[in-house]
Amino acid sequence: MATIAGKEHWIKEHWLGVLALILALVFWACYAALIVKNSFLLPGPGDVLLAFIDLLQKGILLADFGVSLMHFAIGLSGAILIGIPIGIAMGWNRKADEFLNPLIEILRPIPPLAWIPFAIIWFGFTPVSAGFVIFVGAFFPILINTYTGFRGVPRIFVEAGRMLGCTKTNDQIRYIAFPAALPSVVSGIRIATGVGWMCLVAAELFGVSNYGLGKNLWFYYNLHQMDAVVVYMLLLGMIGLAIDMVFRYYIDRHFLKWRTGEVA
Amino acid sequence: MGRLTILNLNQSFPREDGSRLQVLEDFSLEVQDKEFVCILGSSGCGKTTLLRLIAGLDTGESGSIILDGEEMKGTNPKVGMVFQEYSLFPWRTVIDNIAFGLEMQGINKEERYHIAERYLNLVNLTQFRNSYPSELSGGMRQRVAVARALAVDPVLLLMDEPFGALDAQTRNMLQTELLTIWEKTKKTVVFITHSVDEAVFLADRIIVLTPRPGRICETIPLSLPRPRDRTSVEFAQLRRHVLDLINQPKCTLQ
Numbered sequence: 001m002a003t004i005a006g007k008e009h010w011i012k013e014h015w016l017g018v019l020a021l022i023l024a025l026v027f028w029a030c031y032a033a034l035i036v037k038n039s040f041l042l043p044g045p046g047d048v049l050l051a052f053i054d055l056l057q058k059g060i061l062l063a064d065f066g067v068s069l070m071h072f073a074i075g076l077s078g079a080i081l082i083g084i085p086i087g088i089a090m091g092w093n094r095k096a097d098e099f100l101n102p103l104i105e106i107l108r109p110i111p112p113l114a115w116i117p118f119a120i121i122w123f124g125f126t127p128v129s130a131g132f133v134i135f136v137g138a139f140f141p142i143l144i145n146t147y148t149g150f151r152g153v154p155r156i157f158v159e160a161g162r163m164l165g166c167t168k169t170n171d172q173i174r175y176i177a178f179p180a181a182l183p184s185v186v187s188g189i190r191i192a193t194g195v196g197w198m199c200l201v202a203a204e205l206f207g208v209s210n211y212g213l214g215k216n217l218w219f220y221y222n223l224h225q226m227d228a229v230v231v232y233m234l235l236l237g238m239i240g241l242a243i244d245m246v247f248r249y250y251i252d253r254h255f256l257k258w259r260t261g262e263v264a
Numbered sequence: 265m266g267r268l269t270i271l272n273l274n275q276s277f278p279r280e281d282g283s284r285l286q287v288l289e290d291f292s293l294e295v296q297d298k299e300f301v302c303i304l305g306s307s308g309c310g311k312t313t314l315l316r317l318i319a320g321l322d323t324g325e326s327g328s329i330i331l332d333g334e335e336m337k338g339t340n341p342k343v344g345m346v347f348q349e350y351s352l353f354p355w356r357t358v359i360d361n362i363a364f365g366l367e368m369q370g371i372n373k374e375e376r377y378h379i380a381e382r383y384l385n386l387v388n389l390t391q392f393r394n395s396y397p398s399e400l401s402g403g404m405r406q407r408v409a410v411a412r413a414l415a416v417d418p419v420l421l422l423m424d425e426p427f428g429a430l431d432a433q434t435r436n437m438l439q440t441e442l443l444t445i446w447e448k449t450k451k452t453v454v455f456i457t458h459s460v461d462e463a464v465f466l467a468d469r470i471i472v473l474t475p476r477p478g479r480i481c482e483t484i485p486l487s488l489p490r491p492r493d494r495t496s497v498e499f500a501q502l503r504r505h506v507l508d509l510i511n512q513p514k515c516t517l518q
Contacts, residue, residue, distance in 0.1 A: 044496040140401075156351050161320050164365035164416060171368065179355040258355045258396040 031132060032061055043227035048051075048234070051227035060216065061235070067211040068239075074252055075134025075196050080189060083142035087188075090143075090174060091150025093180070104143065112137035112199045116206060125208050133203035138192035145188025149181030190247040197240045213239075265332045266342075266419035266452030268318070275313055275434070276477075287313045289477035291327070297419075299452045300446060302467035304460065304510065307427035310478030311456045315424050318454065319345050331420060337504040341369070344413035346426040351409055352397040355360065358408050359393045365416035383411040386445055391418075394477060403434040414449060423455040427462070436494070439465055444491060464503050465492055472510050481515040 011018075025045055032044035039047050055061045089096040090104075115136045123129035161176045178185075204214030217232035244254065252259075273291040276284040287310040295301050318329055320339040330338045331343070347396045352361050359380050366376035375427045384390055387407040397405055406426050413421060427435040439462060446453060457463050464486065470512045472482040484506060492499055509515065 042484070080304075154350070156347055157353060160345070160347060160353070161352040161364075161368075162321065162339045163319060163343070164412070165341050165368035166364075167340075175364075179353070182355070258398065 005124045007214065010162050010167075016019070040224060040226055043230055048230045051225070054229045054242075055228060055231060060211070061231075063211040064213045064216050065239070067127070067209050067215075068213040069202070071130040071203060071209070071212065072134055072196060072200060074131025075136075075194060075199075076138050076189075078135040079138035079192055080129065080195070083188075083192075084146050084185065086141045087146025087185075088150055088173060088178075089211060091147040092169075092177060097147075104140075106146075108140050110136075111204045112195075116201075116202070120206060125206070127209055129206075129211070130200075130203040130208045134196040134199045137199040138196035141191040141195055142185070144187045145191070146185045149184025149188075150177055152184070153177045153180045181182075183259060184258065186247070186251060190244065190251075191249070193243050197243065201236065236246040265297050265413045267297045267332050268293075268420055268452060268454070269330040270294075270318065271328045271330065272350060273317060273329070274325045275310075275317060275322075276325065286477035288324070289316075289479055291478060291480070293471065293480065295452055295454060298450045298452055300466060300468045301431075301454065301471060302455045302457055302463035302469070303471045304457060304463045304506075305478070306458060306475060307471045308371065309475035311473055314426055314473075314478065315345075315422050315454065315456055318420075319343055319422055330433035341365075341416055342419045344416065344421045346409045346413050346423045348407070348422070348425050349402065352405055352412070354397050355399045357394045358389060358400070359394055361397070361408055362412045362415050364412060368453070373383035380411075380415055383415045385461055385472045386414070386448070387411045387441070401434075402430050402436070403438055406430065406438060407441070410445065414451070415447070419452060423453065425458070428457070428459075435462070436465075438492070442466070460503055460506050461494070464488075464499065464506055465494060470506060472515055474515055481512075482509045484509060 027051070030125075032042045032047075037040040052061075086100065090100055091097070097255050112133050115133055119129045119132045123132055157176050157180055158172060161172060166172055166175055201217060203217050204212040207215070209215060212226030213232050213236055217229055217236070220226075220228035220232070265282040270291060270293040273288050274286075275288040276286045279285050291314065301363065303311050303314065313322070317324045319330075320336055320343065323338075331340070334341070351378065354362065356364065360375065362383050363376045363380040366379055371379075381390075381393075384393060387410060389404060389407055389411070392400060392404065397408070409426065427438050429440065441465065455463075455466060469485055470482075470484040471480055472484070473479065486502065488498055488502060
């Protein structure tokens with residue numbers, strides 16, 4: 001009973017959105033079949049579905065997915081491992097802030113894709129090269145949010161901690177500033193996953209691996225198989241969405257449980 | 265033990281025009297072991313500055329703060345503090361907030377929960393053991409703050425208008441609870457308030473401060489036995505007496 005009621009509830013809440021998706025699909029199908037009538041200019045949903053099944057059966061999609069995820073993981077983990085410590089240093093220590101801030105401000109506006117030439121020169125045609133471009137995109141949101149989080153740690157928490165014997169800098173960062181700043185750090189990582197994912201296609205374009213969602217999107221464009229291109233476009237969108245959902249529903253609930261009662 | 269001696273404390277802050285605002289001037293005070301002292305004064309009279317100096321959160325320009333014959337520099341585990349509000353760590357449950365000081369002392373998990381549990385019990389919040397501060401009312405939060413400060417067993421407890429943000433009914437209830445806890449644990453308490461009613465209800469001795477620079481204007485010992493009845497004639501008389509004293513020109517003039 002509960003699940004049926006739950007389903008009814010879900011439909012009630014989301015039917016408008018579902019309707020829009022169906023309408024878009026119908027419109028796309030009709031427009032492609034009746035007006036454009038050219039599956040190169042605009043492949044219809046049917047073409048795309050067939051291309052999807054074909055690519056899936058050949059095992060290409062799974063390989064693409066795995067390789068892209070690896071590129072993404074290299075970039076994101078690098079950004080987390082380097083961005084968080086620097087953000088902590090700058091947020092906690094005014095001298096470190098003054099020292100690094102101008103450098104960061106100059107590097108930050110450089111678009112991640114502008115780093116591609118150096119990515120190739122430094123790392124060659126390797127997965128690390130693609131990872132580096134994603135790293136550049138993901139690094140700054142993580143750094144900036146960690147920095148703001150640490151800057152905004154309420155003084156009273158630090159003082160309450162000092163009264164209870166938390167007087168060493170390391171302890172203050174570990175037990176007070178970091179947990180207090182965690183919501184900001186997490187939202188920085190979330191923004192970074194979005195930006196990093198955006199960089200993925202471009203990062204794979206210059207031939208760093210034999211597989212990859214971005215790599216093969218380009219490959220099938222060169223073959224003029226536009227139905228396959230649409231498959232990759234939709235997959236890139238959906239995986240990006242899925243990564244964001246992980247943050248919204250898993251990370252927030254498990255690591256930031258204490259914020260549930262607060263006004264966000 | 266918990267005998268506090270404050271000698272010739274001076275503190276001033278820079279003003280915008282470059283001159284300095286003298287907040288405390290040659291401030292001296294002696295608090296006996298297990299005494300409950302209320303420091304009463306209007307806002308801006310330097311009472312929070314004074315408390316922060318005793319706590320070791322700030323350093324005075326001159327003078328000394330001596331606890332049981334030992335001069336204090338910086339924060340000290342023998343001194344506990346209950347802040348005005350919002351000082352609980354929101355990412356920690358009630359029990360982990362109370363156990364925080366013990367954790368900092370390196371006491372193992374089992375032992376520190378054992379001790380924290382006792383203080384949780386003392387403030388009657390056993391059923392909220394695993395709640396987060398955001399799930400508690402203002403009064404409950406301050407009770408957790410009291411338990412957290414007491415859990416490390418300080419000899420001196422500083423309280424900075426801890427009930428100031430609460431509604432009158434909750435405030436009265438917490439005052440009664442605080443006295444019960446104080447009778448059980450027998451700490452020296454320095455309690456800051458701007459409420460005459462609160463001071464008369466709680467204190468062994470009331471210290472009235474003058475504003476800018478903060479100086480002791482009156483010292484009023486209270487001998488009325490506890491529990492004190494707010495509605496009694498004696499209580500009303502005492503309150504009027506205190507009000508008369510704090511309204512004398514020498515206590516209000518700058």
